[in-house]
Amino acid sequence: SLVFTQSCYFNTLPHLKHLEDSTTGTNDNLIPCREAGLGFQRGDILQIVNREDPNWWQACHTMGGATGLIPSQFLEEKRKAFVPKDWDGTGPIIFKFKQLFFFPQHFFYSVMGITSRRPRDDEQDGQTYQFVSRMEMEMDIKAGRYLEHGEYDGNLYGTKIESIHQVVKNGRTCILDVNPQALKVLRTAEFMPYVVFIAAPEFDTLKEMHKAVVDAGITTKQLTDVDLKKTVDESARIQRAYNHYFDLTIVNNNLDAAFETLQARLDKLFSEPQWVPVNWVY
Template sequence: MSKANRGKIIVLVAPSGAGKTTLARRLLNDYPQIKFSVSATTRPPREGEQDGQAYHFLSEEEFDTKVQDHQFLEWEHYGGNRYGTLRSEVDKLVESGYFPLLDIEVKGALNVLEMYGSDVVSIFIKPPSMEVLKTRLQNRGSETDHSLQKRLARAEQELSFAQRFDYAVVNDDLDTAYGEIQAIIESFITD
């Protein structure tokens, strides 16, 4: 791995339902030099989630302490809970020679871009249309009518920021979108 490329932070950002998490999992599976930066959240674990793997699950008080101590690169409220990227997680990965992968929301991604500048490669994953996004969210089976409308409204707002990121990839076909992301990643990751 080239020393010039060591420590690049890969930021994947997308509206909920655009396929960002699926694409991130494929990257992690195919590139051992990319490691997921585990975020922190105040939401309770879902079935099968373990602390320190999907998220660091924190109480409101623990989250508040970390905010006050400036331990987050970014954090925000989303869906009634708080989510954040711990600086210590990213630093640990960079110091170990990995490319940290952040799977975060638009506001947080913009904060990370501002802080790290050229040390970040940012990729915005776009749905092919709002209709497709709505269908994907409905197919999850976890959305109420109210939460679906909130997610769609937020998605429209988030899509307006796509041009602020280094790359925009439309996820119409998962394999095609993944191929585009691989080309981006392989432009700076070498063994």
């Protein structure tokens, strides 16, 4: 998932735009009165009438006027738990996407990763990675200073939360390429992110795209059909589990078209109001 942390302009009226379907009135065993539940679909806009109860809010549809109870954000987060596998979401789109860093009108900037591995002969500290000791990384991880971290080939890698703050403090829009489990930490009023999911295309399309980038010399990494099938399956799984965190989903059927879609949406992001979670405002 690609995440843009930025300052947002938004309407402060208590409305919600829902990012997932709900049949609260019939299927939720926690609701105090099942007949009072209000069902809604992804994209429906609800006006919040009363939020005094920490678990159940009273809301009404802006189109149609039906009123009822919906689960509060606190209740939804409390009862949902995801245990996802790590997924390497990096793909050819990233090569094109990095061109955004050269658009001065938006001041994009990417944070630098941190690792405990030793620098290679052609690497210098602060160019591709910041190199630190394993002990230092482990201490900072235990102290909660990392947005995400993992271990590969015996070395730790991660992204520090302070690195994001520093980019925003400098007046830049921070671009992150993160694993989906980091979205729960990022999607807060502290960062105000705009989350873009670059979804894998169908298997045959992905296979053709991979052959094209190999033939063009963009990458020398040869992926098998098993690797490509795993990418498609993992992309679908992530979309099912984390769809409600995404502000925009782009299926990467064509590199140029995907990039143009992303570029057009980012232009609007800086010029139009955006929907944000209610607790970013109240």
